[in-house]
Amino acid sequence: MTIMAARRDRPASGEIVFAGEEAVCDCSGALFFPDQSLLVVSDLHLEKGSAAARRGSLMPPYDTASTLLLLQAVIHRYQPRTVISLGDSFHDGWGAERLPLPYRQMLLALMAGRDWVWVAGNHDPDAPKELPGSTAVEIAAGALRFRHEPSRRAEPGEIAGHLHPCARIVQRGKSVRTRCFASDGNRLIMPAFGAYTGSLNVLDKAYRGLFDAQHLVAYMIGDSGIFPIPGRMLRP
């Protein structure tokens, strides 16, 4: 067995330009637009653990804590004026009600002093109960348009979530799969941010028709940086 030592000399984020806007892909899975001081996270799926427990699978009840700690770190790093949570913020419609008190307080502290938008998702179509922030099905900011599910025919600048993209490459006979930001320059699909969220390969048929295959790039999330991989190098 051969194992190589890891090198850590790259920043834990990658800069891209999307729809004419400069943006930072963060290794956590968040996207930050410095000019607008806007942070986007997608598919937090808070309280997914307790949703599973209701059905008899007693997953560790700490996924909300993990997700919020990660979110806290990103918010501290970028100090955004605005945060958009791009849908499926809670795993189900009762998630916000089940939210244990300490986590609710933690979330409220993160929300304090900034604009917060809950975009409606398929898991949480209604506004989260007893939480501040505004709600929207779709929201525009400059050249950018945010919605949970990718639209069939995207106008340039659409940023969506919902599909939890990951990508896979084979390098020197080794297969590597990571979450990714996926974009063809026209549209960008965000990776899922939540601690218990799985992911779906960007070449899966669920993405069919969403990207221009010629220009697809998967911004794969490594431990130490974001690695843009052109679509032709990706494997199903």
Place this chain on the structure above:
Amino acid sequence: MTALTPPIAAESTTANLPQPFLEWFAQRGWSPRAHQLELLAHAQGGKSVLLIAPTGAGKTLAGFLPSLTDLAMRPKRKSGQAYCGVHTLYISPLKALAVDIERNLGAPVSEMKLDITIETRTGDTPVHKRQRQKLAPPDILLTTPEQLALLIASNDARRFFKDLRSVVLDELHSLVTSKRGHLLALGLARLRNYAPDVQAIGLSATVAEPDELRRWLVAQPDEMSALITVQGGAKPHITILDSEERVPWAGHSARYAIPDVYSAICDHKTTLLFVNTRSQAEMLFQELWRVNEDCLPIALHHGSLDVAQRRKVEKAMEVGSLRAIVATSTLDLGIDWGDVDLVVHVGAPKGASRLAQRIGRSNHRMDEPSRAILVPANRFEVLECEAALEANYLGAQDTPPLVFGALDVLAQHVLGCACGEAFDADELFREIISAAPYAELDSETFGRVIDFVATGGYALRAYERYARIRKTREGRWRISHPRIAQQYRLNVGTIIEQPYLTLRYARAGKGVAGRGGPALGKIEEGFLEQLEPGDTFLFAGKVLRLEGIRETEAFVSNASGQDARVPVYAGGKFPLSTYLAEQVRAMIADPSRWKALPEQVADWLRIQEAKSALPGRSELLVETFPRGGRFYMVIYAFEGRLAHQTLGMLLTKRLERAGARPLGFVATDYSLAIWSLDDVAAMVRRKQLSLEELFDEDMLGDDLENWLAESWMLKRAFRNCAVIAGLIDKRHPGQEKTGRQVTVSADLIYDVLRQHEPDHILLQATRADAATGLLDVRRLGDMLSRIRGRIRHKSLDRISPLAVPIMLEIGKERVKGEALDTLLAEASGQFDEAVLVEEAMGK
């Protein structure tokens, strides 16, 4: 089962045998063997017994004789008589074995006209038959450990087992070392609760510590079963292949030996060829057919092949229409293979006991010597084969020691008990510590296991309302909903499959579209993921081309090309046993024993002695040398691949901290090589680095802990524990999860749980697994303490002869799980053998 062959020596003790048996033996001119009667006497005296005997000693009949005689003497059953539970439970690790026994036991029972019903119950038994068995149990039920767990989890278990007199445990030596054995031990304790007078009869091959098994059979503490040992018959006749060809430096294919192996097949009636891995089996099969000018019927048998194909091969073997069969460990256990007159073992056997058991396949009669040829695949394996050979003649055993019962298995059992009937925690605890693997369990840990089963056992008590088991008003635990029992039944057992894909022929011109053709077998997803459509590989003895993957199926077509890409795995799946490692070390250290070795191998060691040094018996040899702008450190630890991998990971971390800029490492069963950008030897000379400190035992503290936390190996161990303990379902009612889906969610759960509750009982179970299994930390710890103050450093200016094999491994093998970053940073290539050998051995 060849139990009914004539005995070695006639015995006169017949007092315990009822008349029909005496007549039956007499009619055939046989008499029962001494150990069969001895076992019967113990059983009739109410004792549990362990019978240790070689293959062909009539073990199975011995095990059943107490049941058959007892059942023969019972009063005739009248119609309308009350429900009568099962009398004897036979448990074997293999379904096929249970079926085999049913057939072989049926003959004497019908010949003696005994009124005894014998039935099997396995995963293949149809539902209506299982239901009928519950209503009208057979006298003798032949089954597997998983089926026992299922029976215990049913609400009529107590009634079903109330009349149980005897439990016969076949191939006990192979069952007890795994988690299956833990589950079975707990099941046996439960059976003692249902039927306090039940006797256990263990049938086993020779093991290193028989007393461990004797305790395993009976209620602890302090009790041991009776022991009957049958000495092996004729000593096997084993040789190491003496080939004119050059023995390779590295690799596992043993291609050089194919002509010799083929001519051995030609000289014998039926040859059984064992290899350690499936890829070796494919390779050997392919190579044999390449030279098979006489078109001898040679077949292939391994666990990944489609069941129908395997059955076909087994049938052909039974009727004696095959001349040779290439097999992996799927054939290790006691299935009768008739007239095998030669066993060829390709590759080193990795353990002396394993070798003995495999050779036992040949000549299934005790009184004729088995014949076997060992074929080492490379030079280190020559040493290993030689050591195994000596051990075989000495009768040395190196079966692994038993380990403490796993907590994930206990959690599964506790839920199973609750599915059967409500239990009192204190009573169940007393029952559980009567099972040998759990004798040391403390009540606090048991309480945590119950807590885990009930609500997940989390410090954050979030799930009280979702509890799977609850206390009744009488203080007994019972399942909270019938759905829980349904879910349990779908997930019972301790065998967790790695993610596999089904291989299927694509229909011509259809590619991956459409339904696909017949299935060929199953193959690891991880292997297929490395292939591109159009790539070729060996499977089922054919060269196949990958057409594409759709969901859980991989579509392939026949490829006529000769150069298939063979599945690549780490050399052998079994790590070298501690005993054999010690013997190999001793042989290298003692030049007077090299006479037994082929000249080219002895020569190799002589040049090693001259150019560097031989690894001594009680010291650790560390060589350093530069090559191609990098600096290599080769460590001859002889502790097996798993321990070496762990050591390599830890040393790399330390070298990184010391500023040596290590780039990577590679581990084999014998040694470990680490390479770096900086010269470690120079750092030692300048006293910037001390090897003593580098190899200090304290690496097993924080360094290990830190590395473990991120290791994919621990994640894999966690996934297994989580599935066994019932945190993650293998299957949900109505839906099947593929291995891949389980993998993903288990990794995420692991990360979250470790972050928030690192002492959770499931993480405790995971670490215990890793310490003995995947990481072999225990063995590494023993080694580090043994070599303290005994490191011998040879600073060389070029590669040494002994280092050639491991240097050739660099860049050859693939491993999963390391991050993308690592891959991009990777920069290693394969070395050219001729160049390395010239450097090492040249003047």
